Amino acid sequence: MRESELLAHIYDRSKALPGSFAEVVVGPGDDCAVLRSASGDLTLLSVDQLIEGRHFEPGTPTDRIAYKALARSISDLAAMGGEPTAALAAAALPDSFRDADALFDAMHMVAADFACPLVGGDIARTTGPLSLTVTVVGSPHTERGPVLRSDARAGDAVFVTGRLGGSLTSGRHLSFSPRLAEGGWLCDTLGDRLGAMIDLSDGLGRDAGRIALASGVAIELDASLIPRHPDVTDALAAVSDGEDYELCFTARGEVPTRCPQTGTVITRVGWVVTGSGCTLRLDSGQTQDASELGWEHG
């Protein structure tokens, strides 16, 4: 079973959740779940796994493994426009792995740098590869509230932060900055003009396709507008390479071209229109389905 099929199965199973449990505001299917406490506060929750041989190569320095494990979970908070509260980490470690102390020390340090203290964890031995599972807890932007994948509207423009492509081949996937400041600033600056948002883990084509699907709209990307990272020369690679961990969002009205706090560039890459799916308009004028261009991420 493909990951997308399995996730669809989980989403179908849990569709009744928000209706039948008042505290579940957003169930599976977005970057984070959103829960409402008895006092009315909203909490963001997300969990991610990092597996040796799949998300990092054997021999990757321990501190880089710790960094990536936390940063990609924190990127899901950024995708909701949220802020971190705390993290929990569970590790399955092969018998040959001798750096458990260093691994958790590094996770504590990285978590503290993100103002996301590591407040609990678990370690088990495994005969399989090293695996780290990080759960993050956060809070949404106070005024804008959680930014969902499902709030894109026809007429919105589509934007990305930063430059895309080549993250895996260049090693940037071990050192990227989750766009927490940018996500919060977009909420501050755009408010209700900010539509849908997602972080780019599986490639712009596939992830923009997820916004289109969740919002019941179509997205048209323009290959000539996509900001390519210097690590790639091919526009298609910038659309299909995974692990950029930039933000893709839709918005109405004027959007600044740079985040003043961080200097991160903001680039318009397409439009939201009525219909379904995500297409890429090539320089030749031809269009192709973009939602299959990307990483089926495990």
Ligand SMILES: [Mg+2]
């Ligand atoms: Mg995500």
